[in-house]
Amino acid sequence: MCSHSLKRILAKFPPTPQHLKLAHTITLNLLNSTTTTIPCLAPHVAYRVLSHPSLPPRSCLAFFHLLNPNPDLTAHLILLFRLFQAQNFASFKSTLNSLLTQAQIKHPVSSLISLLDHYQFQSHPNFLRTLCDILFRLCADNGMFQDAFNVFDYGTAKASLIEPRSCFVLLLAFKKRAHFHLCEPFFRRMVDSARVDIGVQSLTLVVDVLCRNGDVERAKALIHEMAARGVVTPNVFTYNTLLNACVARKDRNGVGEVLALMEREGVVLSLASYTILIQWHAGCGRIREAEKLFDEMRERNVEMDVYVYTSMISWNCREGNVRRALALFDEMISRGVAPNARTFGALISGVCKAGEMEAAQILLEEMQSKGVDLNGVIFNTMMDGYCRRGMVDDAFRLKVIMEGKGLEPDVFTYSTLASGLCRLHRYEEAKGMLNVMVERGVALNVVTCTLFIEIYCKEGSLAEAERFLRNMEKKGVVPNVVTYNTLIDAFSKKEKVKRAHMLKAEMIEKGLLPDVFTYTSLIHGECIVGRVDEALKIFNEMLVKGISGNVKTYTAIISGLSKEGRADEAFKFYDEMTRMGLTPDDRVFAALVGSLHKSSSHAGAEQNEFGELKTDTSDTSSWSNTGLSSSHRKAART
16 A cells, blocks of 8 residues: 555646556556656656555666656655665665755755655654655765755754764764864754754764864863763763863863863773873973873773884884883783884884994894884885994895885985985995986985085085085975085185175075074184184174084184184183083194194284185194193193
């Protein structure tokens, strides 16, 4: 028998005997599977075929797809009802989705909702609930948010027709499509309807969106409001979202407030909570605090995973505490936690920086034995470690292995190898390595460009180095402070201090701030050309900028003053240097001793690039017959 709802539809379209006969003929043909095309039919004929109780739903669906032109909304509604009765929800959803995307039917959602009331489908609440819920989800999936709101309002006005999970789907769609401004208003619509059970996952998603937009205080207020009204109780995931936001803002007080709130509400820290806090403390250099939290996890028997171990290993390696990192690695193995590529990468990086290349090689072999795939980052890290120890041939051996595994060398690979060759003064080979990189189509970056400039400077080709600087920006590579410092240092050492100063002014114009290396290079250059007073002015400028000198800075000043025989000033800088905790090297003591043999005359001087006299600094007499005070003698001997 045909259902009451379908009878009501058919009653609104009284047929003629001819139409009834045609509908009957088509139905028989469909049952016998002989119909392949359907002529243009009056709508009520199609409705009677679709509604015929003897016609199986699959035949209804076949007939529906044969109709030409496209079926109207009533035909869609009848088919949907037949599919629902047959519990063919896959075809139900597909049919409904195609309706939403049909250009021929204007406003399909609002029109379909109107038909539901028009044909009084309220007597079929299960059908109505299924239709509204699936329609609501499809609107969310297709980004039809205003239509989704209309379905939600209709469904909640009639009864609880929208599932809480479907509401979460819409919130998730807002987030995915970056419609963040819609999340909180819709969440409040859910709450105000009093027809939807609010899930904690929906609250957590809205809190996350607010936090991502920087509205952390608003997120806190929402959590407090929902808990106070008894709408939904936040869980550890909700609080972790707040913790993440406070950590991202470096809001230590905010983190403390969230932790206090969790304790007050009896919410126990989860593995994710500890991981967030450990990474935060370690990232701020508070390794001891991170270790305390790690120990607390042990005491509470919180099951640790590879991520928290990797985090602890990584931060200990960054702090230079490789022994502790290796102990943690052994501990995670003993607990049955399998290290991943990031774990090995962090540990290998740590031992490489410590110069323990034998240990790095053992880790590399263990990594392979455990079936953890080697990646380019691991190879590059190992090559960098070998190059820093001057073991460039071992680095090249790894490059061959890397290529044998199908991993292409990248810009970091070539930069590392070229830098290693530069350390050994093998400049031609370094230049050749970078040229091979360019020939292979690997794009230059600021590091490789700076290496090119350094090589030219070391070879004494300053004009070529500066020409390369000018071509960098044409290639879309922006020079950084290190790039300019390389040139400034080279020009200063070649007594071309004017040009060095011009490069400093140029970098400032480009928004790059000179650092201690910049100032030290200029101070050294001024001292080389005998303009020590200018060097002192640069030194004072550096201090005014809030930049403290390092050992090289003080060595350059002391050497410059000593060469001019200004021993008292040189010793004052020596005293200042030691007060700052900087350890003088042999060059400082040699300069101080030499200063006591120098007069402040310009005998034997030559002109510098400024047309001034440059003092001859070749005199390095012995200690005997000097006026060195006992305290200075003691310091110099030390």
